[in-house]
Amino acid sequence: MTTSSEATSLAGLDAAAARDAFELVWEASAPLPPRPAVFVPAGQLLPAEWVPLLSHATLNPAQAEVVPHLLKHDRHVLAVAPTGAGKTTIGMVAALQTVRGQRRKAAWLVPQRSLTDELDAELQRWREAGLRKLIRPATPTSRRPSWAA
Template sequence: MSLPADELWRPVGGTIPRRQWMKITDPDALPAEVPGDTEFRVLLPADDRFTVLREKLAASSVPVRQMPYLLEQETIAEYQDARGRDRLTVISAECDLGRVGPARLVRTDGRSAEAAREAFDLLWHAHADTGPAAGATVPVAELTPPEWARFLPFPTFNPAQAEAVPHVVDHDGHLMVVAPTGSGKTVIGMAAALRAILGQGRKAAWLVPQRSLTDELDQELQGWRGHGLRVERLSGEYSVDVSRVRDADLWVATTEKFEAICRTSSLREALDEVGCVIVDEIHLLGDQTRGPVLEALLARMRGDATALRLVGLSATVSNADQVATWLGARL
């Protein structure tokens, strides 16, 4: 038999996995409700028979990529067992398409499961632009509340933005976005800040690694001031007006400056109002100079009791999965 929908989506090991990657070769598979704290990825065959399934997955904000051929159906799950140990389990079977006779389910773990996970990751990245939506733009109004449109620089989202923004808008957990330079990560950061400011009535902070970048970002956000939002730039080159900082909706700051502000008693109440921190160039966690300050700052904030959300942006992270796991973030 094929892997039925309830078997595909059933939590492996009796618990909700923190990561579940799937190859689905049954066009009639019906996804169950996707847990918001699980990082899902789904590979589908590039076949018209999977159009309905692809649309259902997209409606559940599940990232989907398609490829010409899949030799097997597969579920890769990372979870904690009853003893709190990290486990990796893979359940696989022959592809449904064109198979004659019943399929045999195979369950693996250990090094074989790690190899399956690495193979899936390679396929995922190799087919980043082959889906039917590649190259398509999506109107801003389809993915965000109407009042956000005047704060965003363009009337449409590009494909990378359209993939990430639903996770920004519809979920509260930490998020990490890895996309090439020029793919529009700044707009994704804008959406995260707007969700905190307009959607939750809280403040947002946007951290960049260099003073010059605070100038660039401040210029890009100039239009926000014209629409009534208070944006304050914080770096070592500018003196801090405590009252203006306290009243601001969005802080644009270097990591070092924000870390110093976090130790300023006069701004303690204002810090408690921050609902989202966007971290540009989060891969600098590995930098010998800037990394320790950023790591210490994020380590304090990732478990903050005030439901502070972290959104990391990066053009290149060689160990994105590890960073996202450490941050407790959806990748």
């Protein structure tokens, strides 16, 4: 049985998490200052053998900023960005870091069935490269998760 003070601290943690999540979404929605987009060759930031597994051989500015953080941390990733910002590539890099870099399994959840089909087509290169245990991306209501090993 939890005490009144324990219940209060849990509510406080939940409230803080909700506030932080809202702040991330709010900041991700803010307009960016105008500046020319500088695309970075993916091979400058990633192992060369990973580049053919990506959709594009270059990373956009947002991806180039995030990728170094993905490669140096062993954490879960939640990508929040507008449509077309490059979240799929960020997810691919995170999964590759887990599967190829750390030799662990990775699960990839997407929020909609239409995105599942799109991502499955993108990951065909992975299956062709021998990542055969990657079955398919999963939505939160799917029956089977996507595992890569």
